[in-house]
Amino acid sequence: IRAADGNVIAHGELVQAPGAKHRWESRLVFRFKDGSLWDEKIAFTQDKVFRLMSYHHVERGPSFPEAMEVSFDRDTGRYRARVDDKTDEGKIDLPEDLHNGMTLTLLKNLPSGTTGTGQILAFTPKPHRIATELRAEGEDKFFIGDAARTATRYLLKMDLKGLTGVIATVIGKDPPDLRYWLTPAPAPGFVKLEGPMFLKGPTWRIEFAVPRWPER
Numbered sequence: 001i002r003a004a005d006g007n008v009i010a011h012g013e014l015v016q017a018p019g020a021k022h023r024w025e026s027r028l029v030f031r032f033k034d035g036s037l038w039d040e041k042i043a044f045t046q047d048k049v050f051r052l053m054s055y056h057h058v059e060r061g062p063s064f065p066e067a068m069e070v071s072f073d074r075d076t077g078r079y080r081a082r083v084d085d086k087t088d089e090g091k092i093d094l095p096e097d098l099h100n101g102m103t104l105t106l107l108k109n110l111p112s113g114t115t116g117t118g119q120i121l122a123f124t125p126k127p128h129r130i131a132t133e134l135r136a137e138g139e140d141k142f143f144i145g146d147a148a149r150t151a152t153r154y155l156l157k158m159d160l161k162g163l164t165g166v167i168a169t170v171i172g173k174d175p176p177d178l179r180y181w182l183t184p185a186p187a188p189g190f191v192k193l194e195g196p197m198f199l200k201g202p203t204w205r206i207e208f209a210v211p212r213w214p215e216r
Contacts, residue, residue, distance in 0.1 A: 001030060001197075002205045009033055009063065011209060019043055023053060026101065036061025038197065042101040050106060052098045055121075064198055070123045081125035088125040095119050095129065107134060107154050107180055108188040120158075122199065131159040140181065142191060151181040151191045176200070 001010040012030030019025035023043045030038040039058040045051045053074045060067040072079035072092055080089040097118040099106055110116050116134040121127045137153045156178040178195035182188045193206040 001032075002207070004203055009204070010036070010038070012038070022047070026105070028101070032061060032063045034062050036063035040101050044102060044105070049096075050099075050102060050109070051096065052094070052100065052102055055100050057101070059198065065201075068123070070121075070125070072121070072127075079121075079127055081123040081127065083123060083125040086125050088123075088127075092127060099132070103134070103156055103178070104180060104190060104193075107182060108190075110134060110136075110154075112136075112185065133157045133159065137179070142181075149183065152184050152188075154180045154182065156180070156195075 001008070001012070003009050010030040010032040012028065014026070014028045016024060016026045023045050025041070025043050027039075027041040029040075032038075037058060037060055039056075041056045042052060043054045045053060051074075054072070056069075056071040058069045060069075066084045068081075068083050070079070070081040072094065074094050077091050077093070078089070079092045081087065098121065099118045100120050106116060106118070113136075118132045118134070119129050120132055122130055134154060134156055137155045139150050140153055142149055142151055158176070176196045176199070178193065180193050181191040183191060191207070195203055197204055
């Protein structure tokens, strides 16, 4: 992760692997130079459609305005959220188009020329549904070595229509946009992400790290 000034503030890794019950498990972990932690783990199925089954997210440390740990599970229908010293838990009806932690997976499978819609859950610590739209914005050139390549730029837009009270105040009048850059079909691949990693956060940039080898 790079901050707006270009300085590297965190390193991390994304791991996806088959799990139990014909599910895929995905975990994205970033460890920050200031000791902060971002840890997001999901499980999903992909039988004809993608379906988010469970979610667990932790963020803590000085890079974030407040410590947070949230989780929900489709099998049990329960959630638990802790934001700083406030905790909330209970039963929840998870929508079929929920995609917390799954946006990149959905974009890789979004047919060219189409727009996707869905929902994400935001916690205050009470859960709130936010409608989303996923669509291609255009194309940008990038380089691998001296070879020029083209990436498709996608926009994740959040819609706050109908949201009032605490959640509207937390997110703000103009919710943050996230932009993803992917290589085009037939094998879409992640290139870059730009946007805030938490509500009202600064714009950070996520790119692949360049391998370094120890000196012999």
